[in-house]
Amino acid sequence: MTLHKEGWWYCLWATVVYAIVLYVGFSYLNQIPWLLYPIVVLLGLLWFWFFWFFRIPSRNFITGEGKIMSPCDGKVVVIEETEEGEYFKDRRLQVSIFMSPLNVHVNRYPISGVVQYVKYHAGKYLVAWHPKSSTENERSTIVVKNERIEILIRQIAGAVARRICIYAKPNALAVQNEELGFIKFGSRVDLFLPLGTKMNVKIGDVVQNGLSQIAEY
Numbered sequence: 001m002t003l004h005k006e007g008w009w010y011c012l013w014a015t016v017v018y019a020i021v022l023y024v025g026f027s028y029l030n031q032i033p034w035l036l037y038p039i040v041v042l043l044g045l046l047w048f049w050f051f052w053f054f055r056i057p058s059r060n061f062i063t064g065e066g067k068i069m070s071p072c073d074g075k076v077v078v079i080e081e082t083e084e085g086e087y088f089k090d091r092r093l094q095v096s097i098f099m100s101p102l103n104v105h106v107n108r109y110p111i112s113g114v115v116q117y118v119k120y121h122a123g124k125y126l127v128a129w130h131p132k133s134s135t136e137n138e139r140s141t142i143v144v145k146n147e148r149i150e151i152l153i154r155q156i157a158g159a160v161a162r163r164i165c166i167y168a169k170p171n172a173l174a175v176q177n178e179e180l181g182f183i184k185f186g187s188r189v190d191l192f193l194p195l196g197t198k199m200n201v202k203i204g205d206v207v208q209n210g211l212s213q214i215a216e217y
């Protein structure tokens with residue numbers, strides 16, 4: 001397991017702040033243990049959480065032609081036919097995966113192909129499961145196409161998440177399971193697939209990027 005590049009600054013500051021608190025606490029509050037120890041424990045848990053949030057676990061990724069892999073870790077909360085109005089402008093099969101603050105937040109390409117479209121949208125910070133979060137929240141849209149399929153990946157910020165990082169570039173080669181971006185502190189990822197795509201998951205399933213096959217084509 002390693003630390004993601006987006007997390008170095010946060011983890012450094014968390015370590016500095018925690019070290020200062022420990023020094024001040026044990027220097028001036030050591031006679032008040034009922035106050036000192038809860039502070040040390042709570043801030044210690046927060047310090048550990050920063051490192052846990054930005055972790056990149058070691059995984060043996062699953063790849064293959066015809067496989068649509070999960071772009072993120074989380075829980076499948078939506079599988080439905082819907083209108084995709086930004087790029088395709090037609091009916092698509094939407095699959096939404098909610099990421100809690102405890103999940104790995106690296107986002108990866110579900111398929112290999114060429115990046116056709118990348119666009120960032122500033123927006124609101126509704127809770128990630130709100131129906132309008134897909135169209136009104138801060139979000140990014142990335143479209144990948146190969147010889148057999150074209151899919152849309154949408155990163156969506158939530159009430160806690162306040163920054164979407166996008167690594168995808170238009171016309172660049174997308175390699176299945178390589179990083180396309182990162183969402184800091186929670187949120188969700190939507191996939192928009194062609195109607196009739198065979199699903200391999202159902203609502204409520206817990207998935208992992210690079211390991212869980214969402215669908216096949």
